[in-house]
Ligand SMILES: [Fe+2]
């Protein structure tokens with residue numbers, strides 16, 4: 001089920017938990033691929049290409065955070081009584097991730113490889129725990145939200 005939303009540029013936002021889950025998982029997979037490429041590039045001597053890749057990654061990740069806030073958070077909020085606790089946890093994590101991502105703009109050449117390696121490790125772990133805690137199929141079940149009878 002999709003509903004129209006005039007504030008969204010596509011005009012359509014997903015509302016089924018399973019659909020939201022799949023979209024976010026796809027984004028995570030694309031991000032994992034981009035992180036691998038970034039790490040490879042950080043070991044090379046091609047600084048111009050690395051800077052460009054960092055810029056692209058920042059854009060992708062900022063969009064991902066916004067996207068989760070727009071489509072995942074409303075689902076998490078209503079899925080059960082732990083919604084507010086889960087939202088607070090996600091909010092804290094997004095603040096930390098935004099700091100990490102923006103800090104990439106001021107990297108010094110001498111520690112670039114180390115910082116990218118840390119970033120890749122941190123974000124990979126974050127995505128794994130997000131998938132386990134907030135994107136697991138038991139939590140994001142369509143029947144709970146759409147029927148209202150607790151499935
Ligand atoms: Fe997130």
Ligand SMILES: [Fe+2]
Nearest residue numbers: 028068127130
């Ligand atoms: Fe995420």
